[in-house]
Amino acid sequence: MKCIIVEDQIPAQRILKHYLQDFPEWQLVASFTDALQAKEFLQKEEVDLIFLDIHLPRLSGMDFLRNLKKHPAVILTTAFPDYALESYEFKVIDYLMKPIAPERFAQAMEKYHSLYKKAESDFSFFVKSGYEKIAVSTKDLIYIATDMDYTELHLNDKTVLSKETLNHWEQKLEDHGFQRIHKSYLINLEQILEVYSNAVVLKSAQEIPIGRAYKEAFRRRLES
Incomplete structure (x- = not known):
């Protein structure tokens, strides 16, 4: 190297x-x-x-x-x-x-x-969405958002709905470059374009808020 x-x-x-x-x-x-x-x-x-x-x-x-x-x-x-x-x-x-x-x-x-x-060693997994099982790769997964009854997995080319909770995805993906920064959002750290005091901007141009309760853990993750 x-x-x-x-x-x-x-x-x-x-x-x-x-x-x-x-x-x-x-x-x-x-x-x-x-x-x-x-x-x-x-x-x-x-x-x-x-x-x-x-x-x-x-x-x-x-x-x-x-x-x-x-x-x-x-x-x-x-x-x-x-x-x-x-x-x-x-x-x-x-x-x-x-x-x-x-x-x-x-x-x-x-x-x-x-x-x-x-x-x-990119991490791949299956998401049960309705009657389908959809293969998802972490390199294509930008962020995950929750909307009460389901979670939305936002990929480069589509959005996949899942009945699993955001807590489930946080535990599954925290060792694969993902971080919870808000009660409603889990983001792929590789997708960050800019970091502000109260929000991040992703490469997809999506702006995600940083929740007060998650700010310190997010800061430590960036500096670790």
């Missing part, structure tokens, strides 16, 4: 390179002190993971992510904790605060492997 480092402080680059030596499955293909150089590199090459500082010369880390057409996974390396929620839409899988301890770095790498192993 291939990664790059985008970090303007050479000592910080050295630390990341040193930590990466404990992960022989990873190949560090390039290091940059400038996000514009990294952007030019990524127009020609593909990588699996970027170690990215936020405060960079000429182009900030967040603006760099906004301008990328294709997003590899990202581990942010920064001295500033203020960008955690904003960074989530850019496939940021961890947020490492400087100075970075080796144990914390290893935890971030394990998180990458855990998340992408799940993504590769």
Whole structure:
């Protein structure tokens, strides 16, 4: 697997390179002190993971992510904790605060492997809808909403009705990238486009409210 480092402080680059030596499955293909150089590199090459500082010369880390057409996974390396929620839409899988301890770095790498192993083994299941049993894949499932007597499973190309409760779906899907953010909504975290204080916007343009009782658990899930 291939990664790059985008970090303007050479000592910080050295630390990341040193930590990466404990992960022989990873190949560090390039290091940059400038996000514009990294952007030019990524127009020609593909990588699996970027170690990215936020405060960079000429182009900030967040603006760099906004301008990328294709997003590899990202581990942010920064001295500033203020960008955690904003960074989530850019496939940021961890947020490492400087100075970075080796144990914390290893935890971030394990998180990458855990998340992408799940993504590769997509979870599929059957939904009983009326007299039918409909196959559903989590990669196609955007969110689930409840309407008293039934739940609506909103897929990329259709909506499936089920007699199962939202609590049932929450328990079934919580280990497959889904999170309850409101008493009436369970969302696919991979489908998040933007996060606001009281709502999320999904890639389908659907805006889902964040319930007060679910806000703290949702925040912890995003930062975990």
